[in-house]
């Protein structure tokens with residue numbers, strides 16, 4: 001089964017976790033990038049506001065095609081209880097009918113977005129095979 005690890009990371013913690021996971025799973029890996037990089041102030045204000053409402057912001061085209069993989073493992077930080085707007089941008093453009101695992105990284109190890117993400121995956125004819133909250137430790141973990 002061909003697996004692609006797709007991650008969004010604003011301050012680097014999720015990138016480290018995704019890189020480690022991809023090596024462990026012998027999977028390919030690709031980063032979700034904001035169409036425009038924005039400041040920390042904007043992330044904590046407009047970014048969190050959008051995240052709470054499940055709104056997506058534009059992302060750059062992915063450098064690997066998720067349609068070419070059987071299974072997708074998505075990693076995201078938690079912003080205001082759920083994924084950042086770039087991650088919603090990713091979910092909006094995922095191919096139909098995929099088996100998806102989601103791993104949310106945060107300082108608290110808690111999120112409140114499982115149902116919302118599962119609904120989006122189902123609307124795309126996919127299956128949410130797994131959902132995990134991971135507590136990140138260390139400097140700036142949040």
Ligand SMILES: Cc1cc2nc3c(=O)[nH]c(=O)nc-3n(C[C@H](O)[C@H](O)[C@H](O)COP(=O)(O)O)c2cc1C
Pocket residue numbers: 008009010011012013014015043044047048076077078079080081082105106107108109110136140141142
């Ligand atoms: C804008 C913003 C909002 C955040 N909101 C939360 C939150 O609601 N709950 C939480 O536990 N951590 C929160 N954090 C902390 C991050 O989820 C945590 O540091 C995560 O590991 C960062 O991942 P990254 O380095 O890949 O961007 C927030 C961080 C940022 C920058």
